[in-house]
Amino acid sequence: MDLIPGIQASASALQAHQTHLEAIAQNLANAQTTRTADGNPYQRQVVSFASFLDGQGNQSVRVTGIQSDTSPGSTLHNPGHPHAGADGMLRMPNVSASVEMVDMISASRAYEANLTAAKTARQMAERALEIGR
Amino acid sequence: MRCFSWSVMIESLFASSNYQASKLLMDVTAMRHQALAGNLANVETPGFKRVDIDPSFQASLNASIRAGETESIQQMGVPRLSEVEGLKATRSDGNNVSLDRELMYLNQNALDYSAMGQFVSSSLSRLKMAITGRAQ
Numbered sequence: 001m002d003l004i005p006g007i008q009a010s011a012s013a014l015q016a017h018q019t020h021l022e023a024i025a026q027n028l029a030n031a032q033t034t035r036t037a038d039g040n041p042y043q044r045q046v047v048s049f050a051s052f053l054d055g056q057g058n059q060s061v062r063v064t065g066i067q068s069d070t071s072p073g074s075t076l077h078n079p080g081h082p083h084a085g086a087d088g089m090l091r092m093p094n095v096s097a098s099v100e101m102v103d104m105i106s107a108s109r110a111y112e113a114n115l116t117a118a119k120t121a122r123q124m125a126e127r128a129l130e131i132g133r
Numbered sequence: 134m135r136c137f138s139w140s141v142m143i144e145s146l147f148a149s150s151n152y153q154a155s156k157l158l159m160d161v162t163a164m165r166h167q168a169l170a171g172n173l174a175n176v177e178t179p180g181f182k183r184v185d186i187d188p189s190f191q192a193s194l195n196a197s198i199r200a201g202e203t204e205s206i207q208q209m210g211v212p213r214l215s216e217v218e219g220l221k222a223t224r225s226d227g228n229n230v231s232l233d234r235e236l237m238y239l240n241q242n243a244l245d246y247s248a249m250g251q252f253v254s255s256s257l258s259r260l261k262m263a264i265t266g267r268a269q
Contacts, residue, residue, distance in 0.1 A: 005167045006170030012174060057214070058167060059184060116236060120166070120243045131250055
Protein backbone atom coordinates (compact mmCIF):
# COMPACT_ATOMS: atom_id res chain seq x y z
CA MET A 1 0.00 0.00 0.00
CA ASP A 2 1.19 3.51 -0.79
CA LEU A 3 1.83 6.14 1.84
CA ILE A 4 -0.88 8.22 0.21
CA PRO A 5 -3.82 5.87 -0.44
CA GLY A 6 -5.42 5.81 -3.88
CA ILE A 7 -3.13 8.45 -5.33
CA GLN A 8 -2.40 6.38 -8.46
CA ALA A 9 -6.09 6.17 -9.37
CA SER A 10 -6.59 9.90 -8.80
CA ALA A 11 -3.49 10.76 -10.84
CA SER A 12 -4.58 8.56 -13.74
CA ALA A 13 -8.03 10.17 -13.71
CA LEU A 14 -6.60 13.70 -13.68
CA GLN A 15 -4.55 12.82 -16.73
CA ALA A 16 -7.49 11.19 -18.51
CA HIS A 17 -9.84 14.12 -17.89
CA GLN A 18 -7.13 16.54 -18.94
CA THR A 19 -6.93 14.69 -22.27
CA HIS A 20 -10.72 14.85 -22.55
CA LEU A 21 -10.71 18.61 -21.91
CA GLU A 22 -7.99 19.08 -24.52
CA ALA A 23 -10.07 17.19 -27.09
CA ILE A 24 -13.11 19.35 -26.24
CA ALA A 25 -11.05 22.53 -26.65
CA GLN A 26 -9.82 21.26 -29.99
CA ASN A 27 -13.39 20.51 -31.12
CA LEU A 28 -14.61 23.96 -30.11
CA ALA A 29 -11.65 25.63 -31.80
CA ASN A 30 -12.47 23.81 -35.03
CA ALA A 31 -16.24 24.30 -34.95
CA GLN A 32 -16.04 26.32 -38.19
CA THR A 33 -13.14 24.51 -39.89
CA THR A 34 -14.53 23.47 -43.26
CA ARG A 35 -11.31 22.10 -44.70
CA THR A 36 -8.57 19.96 -43.13
CA ALA A 37 -5.46 18.32 -44.60
CA ASP A 38 -7.52 15.62 -46.35
CA GLY A 39 -9.86 18.19 -47.93
CA ASN A 40 -12.89 17.29 -45.81
CA PRO A 41 -14.47 19.31 -42.99
CA TYR A 42 -13.10 18.83 -39.46
CA GLN A 43 -14.44 15.76 -37.64
CA ARG A 44 -15.22 15.93 -33.94
CA GLN A 45 -12.72 13.99 -31.77
CA VAL A 46 -14.19 11.58 -29.20
CA VAL A 47 -12.16 10.36 -26.21
CA SER A 48 -12.95 6.93 -24.76
CA PHE A 49 -12.02 5.68 -21.30
CA ALA A 50 -11.49 2.22 -19.82
CA SER A 51 -10.71 1.16 -16.27
CA PHE A 52 -7.82 -1.12 -15.37
CA LEU A 53 -6.56 -2.62 -12.15
CA ASP A 54 -2.96 -1.62 -11.46
CA GLY A 55 -0.47 -3.55 -9.32
CA GLN A 56 -1.44 -1.86 -6.02
CA GLY A 57 -5.15 -2.64 -6.35
CA ASN A 58 -6.14 0.79 -7.64
CA GLN A 59 -8.99 0.98 -10.14
CA SER A 60 -7.23 3.41 -12.43
CA VAL A 61 -8.54 4.84 -15.67
CA ARG A 62 -6.84 5.34 -18.99
CA VAL A 63 -7.65 6.85 -22.34
CA THR A 64 -8.07 3.96 -24.76
CA GLY A 65 -8.35 6.07 -27.87
CA ILE A 66 -9.19 9.36 -29.48
CA GLN A 67 -11.38 8.63 -32.50
CA SER A 68 -13.06 10.78 -35.08
CA ASP A 69 -16.83 11.03 -34.90
CA THR A 70 -17.81 9.98 -38.44
CA SER A 71 -21.41 11.20 -38.33
CA PRO A 72 -22.10 13.78 -41.08
CA GLY A 73 -22.23 17.47 -40.24
CA SER A 74 -24.79 19.92 -41.52
CA THR A 75 -24.63 21.46 -44.98
CA LEU A 76 -25.32 25.11 -45.69
CA HIS A 77 -26.18 26.82 -48.94
CA ASN A 78 -23.32 29.29 -49.28
CA PRO A 79 -22.18 29.52 -52.94
CA GLY A 80 -19.79 32.41 -52.22
CA HIS A 81 -17.66 30.38 -49.83
CA PRO A 82 -14.34 29.18 -51.30
CA HIS A 83 -14.90 25.66 -49.85
CA ALA A 84 -18.45 25.30 -51.22
CA GLY A 85 -19.11 22.46 -53.68
CA ALA A 86 -20.24 22.79 -57.30
CA ASP A 87 -23.89 22.85 -56.13
CA GLY A 88 -23.17 25.78 -53.79
CA MET A 89 -23.51 23.64 -50.64
CA LEU A 90 -20.90 24.02 -47.88
CA ARG A 91 -20.21 20.99 -45.66
CA MET A 92 -19.78 22.08 -42.04
CA PRO A 93 -17.92 20.16 -39.28
CA ASN A 94 -20.05 17.84 -37.11
CA VAL A 95 -19.21 19.86 -33.97
CA SER A 96 -22.12 21.09 -31.89
CA ALA A 97 -21.09 23.86 -29.49
CA SER A 98 -23.77 22.97 -26.95
CA VAL A 99 -22.76 19.29 -26.84
CA GLU A 100 -19.13 20.31 -26.33
CA MET A 101 -20.06 22.73 -23.55
CA VAL A 102 -22.04 20.05 -21.69
CA ASP A 103 -19.12 17.63 -22.08
CA MET A 104 -16.75 20.30 -20.83
CA ILE A 105 -18.79 20.89 -17.67
CA SER A 106 -18.94 17.20 -16.83
CA ALA A 107 -15.23 16.71 -17.59
CA SER A 108 -14.20 19.65 -15.43
CA ARG A 109 -16.44 18.50 -12.58
CA ALA A 110 -14.86 15.05 -12.78
CA TYR A 111 -11.41 16.67 -12.79
CA GLU A 112 -12.24 18.72 -9.68
CA ALA A 113 -13.65 15.67 -7.89
CA ASN A 114 -10.45 13.73 -8.49
CA LEU A 115 -8.39 16.67 -7.31
CA THR A 116 -10.45 16.68 -4.10
CA ALA A 117 -9.78 12.96 -3.70
CA ALA A 118 -6.03 13.58 -4.07
CA LYS A 119 -6.12 16.41 -1.51
CA THR A 120 -8.07 14.27 0.94
CA ALA A 121 -5.56 11.45 0.52
CA ARG A 122 -2.76 13.86 1.32
CA GLN A 123 -4.55 15.07 4.47
CA MET A 124 -5.03 11.45 5.55
CA ALA A 125 -1.31 10.76 5.12
CA GLU A 126 -0.53 13.87 7.19
CA ARG A 127 -2.83 12.65 9.95
CA ALA A 128 -1.05 9.31 9.94
CA LEU A 129 2.32 11.04 10.30
CA GLU A 130 1.02 12.95 13.32
CA ILE A 131 0.32 9.76 15.30
CA GLY A 132 2.33 9.76 18.51
CA ARG A 133 3.17 13.46 18.39
CA MET B 134 11.75 -12.95 34.13
CA ARG B 135 11.28 -9.30 34.99
CA CYS B 136 11.70 -8.42 31.35
CA PHE B 137 8.95 -10.86 30.48
CA SER B 138 6.48 -9.41 32.97
CA TRP B 139 7.20 -5.90 31.71
CA SER B 140 6.50 -6.86 28.16
CA VAL B 141 3.24 -8.46 29.29
CA MET B 142 2.30 -5.23 31.04
CA ILE B 143 2.97 -3.10 27.99
CA GLU B 144 1.25 -5.68 25.83
CA SER B 145 -1.92 -5.48 27.87
CA LEU B 146 -2.05 -1.70 27.34
CA PHE B 147 -2.10 -2.29 23.61
CA ALA B 148 -4.38 -5.28 23.70
CA SER B 149 -7.62 -3.48 24.50
CA SER B 150 -10.23 -4.25 21.89
CA ASN B 151 -10.83 -0.55 21.15
CA TYR B 152 -7.16 0.05 20.41
CA GLN B 153 -6.93 -3.02 18.21
CA ALA B 154 -10.13 -2.13 16.40
CA SER B 155 -9.04 1.46 15.73
CA LYS B 156 -5.70 0.25 14.34
CA LEU B 157 -7.52 -2.13 12.03
CA LEU B 158 -10.04 0.54 11.05
CA MET B 159 -7.24 2.89 10.02
CA ASP B 160 -6.12 0.25 7.53
CA VAL B 161 -9.70 -0.31 6.43
CA THR B 162 -10.46 3.40 5.95
CA ALA B 163 -7.20 3.85 4.00
CA MET B 164 -8.29 0.96 1.79
CA ARG B 165 -11.80 2.41 1.47
CA HIS B 166 -10.27 5.68 0.35
CA GLN B 167 -8.45 3.74 -2.34
CA ALA B 168 -11.75 2.22 -3.46
CA LEU B 169 -13.54 5.59 -3.46
CA ALA B 170 -10.69 7.25 -5.36
CA GLY B 171 -10.97 4.44 -7.90
CA ASN B 172 -14.72 5.04 -8.20
CA LEU B 173 -14.18 8.76 -8.73
CA ALA B 174 -11.48 8.06 -11.29
CA ASN B 175 -13.96 5.97 -13.27
CA VAL B 176 -16.93 8.33 -13.08
CA GLU B 177 -16.97 8.53 -16.89
CA THR B 178 -15.84 5.00 -17.74
CA PRO B 179 -18.55 3.11 -19.65
CA GLY B 180 -20.01 0.17 -17.75
CA PHE B 181 -17.95 0.68 -14.58
CA LYS B 182 -19.53 -0.59 -11.35
CA ARG B 183 -18.63 1.09 -8.06
CA VAL B 184 -16.58 -0.92 -5.55
CA ASP B 185 -16.59 -0.67 -1.78
CA ILE B 186 -15.59 -2.63 1.33
CA ASP B 187 -17.27 -6.02 1.42
CA PRO B 188 -20.48 -5.57 3.50
CA SER B 189 -19.86 -8.80 5.44
CA PHE B 190 -16.78 -7.18 7.02
CA GLN B 191 -18.70 -4.62 9.03
CA ALA B 192 -21.01 -7.27 10.48
CA SER B 193 -18.15 -9.49 11.63
CA LEU B 194 -16.17 -6.54 13.05
CA ASN B 195 -19.20 -5.32 15.01
CA ALA B 196 -19.71 -8.83 16.40
CA SER B 197 -16.05 -9.07 17.47
CA ILE B 198 -16.07 -5.64 19.15
CA ARG B 199 -19.30 -6.41 20.99
CA ALA B 200 -17.87 -9.69 22.24
CA GLY B 201 -14.57 -7.96 23.16
CA GLU B 202 -12.57 -10.60 21.28
CA THR B 203 -9.22 -8.90 20.75
CA GLU B 204 -7.77 -12.03 19.18
CA SER B 205 -10.38 -12.26 16.47
CA ILE B 206 -10.09 -8.51 15.70
CA GLN B 207 -6.33 -8.93 15.23
CA GLN B 208 -6.89 -11.85 12.93
CA MET B 209 -9.53 -10.18 10.78
CA GLY B 210 -7.06 -8.58 8.41
CA VAL B 211 -7.89 -6.08 5.73
CA PRO B 212 -11.21 -6.91 4.02
CA ARG B 213 -11.90 -7.57 0.37
CA LEU B 214 -13.31 -4.97 -1.96
CA SER B 215 -16.39 -5.99 -3.90
CA GLU B 216 -18.64 -4.53 -6.52
CA VAL B 217 -21.81 -3.02 -5.08
CA GLU B 218 -25.00 -4.76 -6.18
CA GLY B 219 -28.44 -3.27 -6.71
CA LEU B 220 -27.56 0.35 -7.43
CA LYS B 221 -29.34 2.25 -10.15
CA ALA B 222 -27.17 3.13 -13.13
CA THR B 223 -26.36 6.84 -13.36
CA ARG B 224 -25.40 6.66 -17.03
CA SER B 225 -27.01 4.90 -19.95
CA ASP B 226 -23.91 2.69 -20.39
CA GLY B 227 -24.51 1.00 -17.01
CA ASN B 228 -21.98 2.97 -14.96
CA ASN B 229 -23.41 3.39 -11.44
CA VAL B 230 -20.94 5.89 -9.92
CA SER B 231 -22.58 9.07 -8.63
CA LEU B 232 -20.08 11.91 -8.24
CA ASP B 233 -21.85 13.53 -5.28
CA ARG B 234 -22.30 10.29 -3.39
CA GLU B 235 -18.64 9.37 -3.81
CA LEU B 236 -17.50 12.81 -2.62
CA MET B 237 -19.73 12.54 0.44
CA TYR B 238 -18.37 9.08 1.30
CA LEU B 239 -14.85 10.38 0.68
CA ASN B 240 -15.22 13.18 3.25
CA GLN B 241 -16.93 10.89 5.74
CA ASN B 242 -14.19 8.31 5.33
CA ALA B 243 -11.39 10.88 5.81
CA LEU B 244 -13.06 12.01 9.05
CA ASP B 245 -13.28 8.39 10.22
CA TYR B 246 -9.58 8.02 9.50
CA SER B 247 -8.75 11.18 11.47
CA ALA B 248 -10.87 10.03 14.40
CA MET B 249 -9.13 6.65 14.50
CA GLY B 250 -5.72 8.35 14.24
CA GLN B 251 -6.67 10.62 17.13
CA PHE B 252 -7.67 7.62 19.23
CA VAL B 253 -4.43 5.72 18.55
CA SER B 254 -2.46 8.90 19.20
CA SER B 255 -4.14 9.61 22.52
CA SER B 256 -3.70 5.99 23.62
CA LEU B 257 0.02 6.35 22.98
CA SER B 258 0.27 9.69 24.78
CA ARG B 259 -1.57 8.25 27.80
CA LEU B 260 0.97 5.44 27.88
CA LYS B 261 3.80 7.99 27.64
CA MET B 262 2.24 9.92 30.53
CA ALA B 263 2.09 6.77 32.62
CA ILE B 264 5.78 6.05 31.93
CA THR B 265 7.15 9.54 32.47
CA GLY B 266 4.64 10.69 35.07
CA ARG B 267 3.95 13.99 33.39
CA ALA B 268 1.76 15.29 30.64
CA GLN B 269 3.84 16.51 27.73
